[in-house]
Amino acid sequence: MKYLYAAFIFFIGITATAQQNLSLDYYLPKNDTYNSSIPTPQSVLGFVPGKWHVSHDKLVNYMTMLAQASSRITIENRGKTFEDRPLFLLTITSEKNHQNIDQIRQQHLQLVENDANTVDLESLPAVVYQGFSIHGNEPSGANAALVAAYYLAAAQGPEIENLLDNTVILFDPCLNPDGLQRFAYWANTNKSKNISTDPQDREYSEVWPGGRTNHYWFDMNRDWLPAQLPESRARIKTFHQWYPNVLTDHHEMGTNSTFFFQPGIQSRTHPLTPKLNQQLTKKIANFHAKALDKIGSLYYTEENFDDFYYGKGSTFPDINGGIGILFEQGSSRGHAQQSANGLLTFPYTIRNQFTTILSTLDATKEMRKELLTYKRDFYANARKETVKGAYLFGNTKDAGSTYHLAEMLHRHKIELHELKQDVTINGKAFKKGYSYIVPKNQRQKRLLKAIFEKRTTFQDSLFYDISAWTLPMAFNLEYTENAPLSNVGSKVTEIKPKNPGSVNKSSYAYLMQWHEYYSPKALYQILSKGLRAKVGLQSFELEGKKYDYGTILIPIQNQILSADQIHNLLQQVASENHINITGVQTGLTLGIDLGSNQFRTLTLPKIALFTGQGITPYDAGEIWHLMDQRYDIPITKITTDRFASIDLSKYTHIILPNSNRQHINSEKVEKLKTWIRNGGTLIGYRNAAQFFKNNGFMNIDFARPKNDAKNISFEQKQDFSGAQYIGGAIFEATIDRSHPINFGYARDKVALFRNTTFFVKPDTQSYNNPIQYTKNPLLSGYISKKNLDSLATTVPFRHNDLGKGDIILFTDNTNFRAFWYGTNKLLMNAIFFDHTM
Numbered sequence: 001m002k003y004l005y006a007a008f009i010f011f012i013g014i015t016a017t018a019q020q021n022l023s024l025d026y027y028l029p030k031n032d033t034y035n036s037s038i039p040t041p042q043s044v045l046g047f048v049p050g051k052w053h054v055s056h057d058k059l060v061n062y063m064t065m066l067a068q069a070s071s072r073i074t075i076e077n078r079g080k081t082f083e084d085r086p087l088f089l090l091t092i093t094s095e096k097n098h099q100n101i102d103q104i105r106q107q108h109l110q111l112v113e114n115d116a117n118t119v120d121l122e123s124l125p126a127v128v129y130q131g132f133s134i135h136g137n138e139p140s141g142a143n144a145a146l147v148a149a150y151y152l153a154a155a156q157g158p159e160i161e162n163l164l165d166n167t168v169i170l171f172d173p174c175l176n177p178d179g180l181q182r183f184a185y186w187a188n189t190n191k192s193k194n195i196s197t198d199p200q201d202r203e204y205s206e207v208w209p210g211g212r213t214n215h216y217w218f219d220m221n222r223d224w225l226p227a228q229l230p231e232s233r234a235r236i237k238t239f240h241q242w243y244p245n246v247l248t249d250h251h252e253m254g255t256n257s258t259f260f261f262q263p264g265i266q267s268r269t270h271p272l273t274p275k276l277n278q279q280l281t282k283k284i285a286n287f288h289a290k291a292l293d294k295i296g297s298l299y300y301t302e303e304n305f306d307d308f309y310y311g312k313g314s315t316f317p318d319i320n321g322g323i324g325i326l327f328e329q330g331s332s333r334g335h336a337q338q339s340a341n342g343l344l345t346f347p348y349t350i351r352n353q354f355t356t357i358l359s360t361l362d363a364t365k366e367m368r369k370e371l372l373t374y375k376r377d378f379y380a381n382a383r384k385e386t387v388k389g390a391y392l393f394g395n396t397k398d399a400g401s402t403y404h405l406a407e408m409l410h411r412h413k414i415e416l417h418e419l420k421q422d423v424t425i426n427g428k429a430f431k432k433g434y435s436y437i438v439p440k441n442q443r444q445k446r447l448l449k450a451i452f453e454k455r456t457t458f459q460d461s462l463f464y465d466i467s468a469w470t471l472p473m474a475f476n477l478e479y480t481e482n483a484p485l486s487n488v489g490s491k492v493t494e495i496k497p498k499n500p501g502s503v504n505k506s507s508y509a510y511l512m513q514w515h516e517y518y519s520p521k522a523l524y525q526i527l528s529k530g531l532r533a534k535v536g537l538q539s540f541e542l543e544g545k546k547y548d549y550g551t552i553l554i555p556i557q558n559q560i561l562s563a564d565q566i567h568n569l570l571q572q573v574a575s576e577n578h579i580n581i582t583g584v585q586t587g588l589t590l591g592i593d594l595g596s597n598q599f600r601t602l603t604l605p606k607i608a609l610f611t612g613q614g615i616t617p618y619d620a621g622e623i624w625h626l627m628d629q630r631y632d633i634p635i636t637k638i639t640t641d642r643f644a645s646i647d648l649s650k651y652t653h654i655i656l657p658n659s660n661r662q663h664i665n666s667e668k669v670e671k672l673k674t675w676i677r678n679g680g681t682l683i684g685y686r687n688a689a690q691f692f693k694n695n696g697f698m699n700i701d702f703a704r705p706k707n708d709a710k711n712i713s714f715e716q717k718q719d720f721s722g723a724q725y726i727g728g729a730i731f732e733a734t735i736d737r738s739h740p741i742n743f744g745y746a747r748d749k750v751a752l753f754r755n756t757t758f759f760v761k762p763d764t765q766s767y768n769n770p771i772q773y774t775k776n777p778l779l780s781g782y783i784s785k786k787n788l789d790s791l792a793t794t795v796p797f798r799h800n801d802l803g804k805g806d807i808i809l810f811t812d813n814t815n816f817r818a819f820w821y822g823t824n825k826l827l828m829n830a831i832f833f834d835h836t837m
Helices: 002-020 041-045 056-069 095-099 101-110 140-154 158-166 177-189 230-242 275-295 346-366 368-384 399-411 445-452 519-528 563-577 617-630 640-645 666-677 688-694 717-722 785-791 821-832
Strands: 073-080 086-092 126-132 167-172 246-253 259-261 323-330 336-339 342-345 390-394 417-419 423-425 428-430 435-439 478-483 488-491 509-512 534-536 540-542 545-547 552-555 580-584 599-601 607-611 635-639 653-656 681-685 729-735 749-754 771-780 797-802 805-810
Touching: 041 056, 041 140, 056 073, 056 086, 056 140, 056 177, 073 140, 073 230, 086 140, 086 230, 095 101, 095 158, 101 230, 126 140, 126 230, 126 346, 126 368, 140 167, 140 246, 140 323, 140 346, 158 167, 158 346, 167 230, 167 346, 230 399, 246 346, 259 275, 259 346, 275 323, 275 346, 275 368, 323 346, 342 346, 346 368, 368 445, 390 399, 390 417, 399 435, 399 821, 423 478, 428 478, 435 488, 509 519, 519 552, 519 563, 519 821, 563 580, 607 617, 607 640, 617 635, 617 821, 635 640, 640 666, 666 681, 666 797, 666 805, 681 688, 681 821, 688 805, 749 771, 749 821, 771 785, 805 821
Parallel strands: 126 167, 126 246, 246 323, 607 635, 607 653, 653 681, 681 805
Antiparallel strands: 073 086, 086 167, 259 323, 336 342, 390 435, 390 478, 417 435, 417 488, 423 428, 509 552, 509 580, 534 552, 534 599, 540 545, 729 749, 729 771, 797 805
8 A cells, every 4th residue: 555655646746747847848839930029828927828727817918918919919808797807809810911801801791691702712811719718617728728829929930821811810718707717716726736636636626606607607608699698798799790610619528538529419410500511510620630649639529519509609600601619628627637538637638729729720721712612602592591571579568578689689680670560460469669570581591590490309309408499488578480571660770678768747656567577676676765565466447557467556655755756766767677657646446446455565675595505506696697687686695504604584585596405404494494484485496396395395296207218228228318308498388367476477378498307286276376387388399208298287386385484486497597588577576476475
């Protein structure tokens, strides 16, 4: 044993020494010469890349100095993250191309238009967008960007000149500045002088939530299509300014893996992606293989990953005339770690990424005309596809949600038009000013189809990500795929909210309908000023206007503000939230009068959110983002490890996101139950269903599908199991509009996003099932037959009383990735109207 220990210490010593003696020569191509006037990374950072993890501020500093020193590079700041870090982009090409850069860009834009054939492809440079570390704790990409930027700025000779003459490189050194900064701090502060390679070392186990995500804990590599985050919007704007021929996305995966590059599994490519796309991807892959062979690195391809969901960086270009390429490097997760493939060092991971950065550029240069032709033909062939009519979407009572979908489409250069007049198509009503009409026959018709389509049949039953994202459903909008073009009005050039917001003055009371997306924000603003407000549990009619379930009443009398002050406040609320508030002069109605007990007093919510060890960061972050960014509602993030010492009496509501539940022991369970009995409301999501059942919060009966394997070989086992997983699909549920959980919904059906297999059987009392899946619930996406049969007629919502308090369960994620606007209101109803249930 002592000999093994001595060998281990010797091995660690070699590792530490190797990183201390690291030089740029380890990465750079042999026999190249470099311009001495260009600063090396170590001259600015103080270390050679790979010795330490670069923090984002140092990365920005080096890129800025590099741009100042090199005539091959220009740099721009395209915005900032939630933490105010800059979103830099470097444009790297030859001096000659820089002098004509706008002309080159215009020619690339022309390639996607009707007059594309007039563009001379013989001399036009190809465009490559290279992006790094969209997951902050996959740092080899951003650290390799240091070496690559230096190489592109400083390398000399005919080979680099030829490369830069024939390519324009849009170089995004870090796609996730906040996450990279968080991870670099962790890895660097836990590094030892004698580097520990033991995977159990603290260095390789980040504290929650880890550096993968951005500030609000979003996986930003799922946001290329929805573009809800500032980082995404910056890169999407750049993308549509250029439509790059190739886009690379450099990631990391498990430590025991080698190196993956696309193409992925061919049967899992979206049908709207041309077959030639995958052929070109495979041709480019040969360049990666050759380069990695040269340095002796193991790799694999056409396994694991797919090209189905267009919201990922490596797939988004595929529906926009480009070639997206995913790279996945086995991760050291720190500085050096033992793996199934031997010692995996941080510099080694950087070298593999750097090598494929250059092989991508080499492939693009060599395939330049082929790639330019592909982009031109992609749009030319799309124009030849026969499509008639238009998509029409809207919500006659919710201009806010309609506006946000239009905003998303406009961001992707999709042409929208006003609706010429109010119309009803197949029983669906569309109101001018609350609807948009989108002609199908336009340049972005393929992307448009991908956004609006409902797909329920697939070549393969396994998905790396979600299998459906039909956006009108996500926004709870009525829509039709076959609106006549006779309804097309003026073209929309600027997307802005339709309703400026209005309030007519009253000396008696004000009424606010609950349909609009920003109604919860308005109500919180009203309650936070100390005003009394009530919610109507029934519909009524007053002064010739119909008011739906959930109408908010703000009386004038017995308030802390005067009538004039109330009017001024409501004017501000209506204007800011683009909603209408109606002043009325009497309390006598057709239906419940304004003094009725069917109007229940509302209180200002004080919300806490479970975070920390055991909680799924994505789910928690989506709720935090919704409250903080959309509704301006303060939320306290409490951690599972400190829960025992927290004073729960400060909060009216506690939200439990999806979790592993191991960090909520019996003592914490009893503390929660006591708090609920005293009047608190606990709202649980997804696998909180099992937690509620196991700990006596709810009596839940699950429907369990029988997924017995029959005639399945050992080789087929993994695919069989994977096919039982719901990666993300859309399902239809009927709703009882009179139940407070459904206030604000104008129709008796709702589309729900689901990625769990918690199927809850309905209560025997029908009024306790206000949301229930239909008998044939699948609207879009993949689900196995057995799971679908089990899901039918189950319920995604449950409510129990406990003492003076409430327990609420959602088996589905109502806030998925910030773009599922249509069900955000379910959570807000649970918060504001819990005690009316």
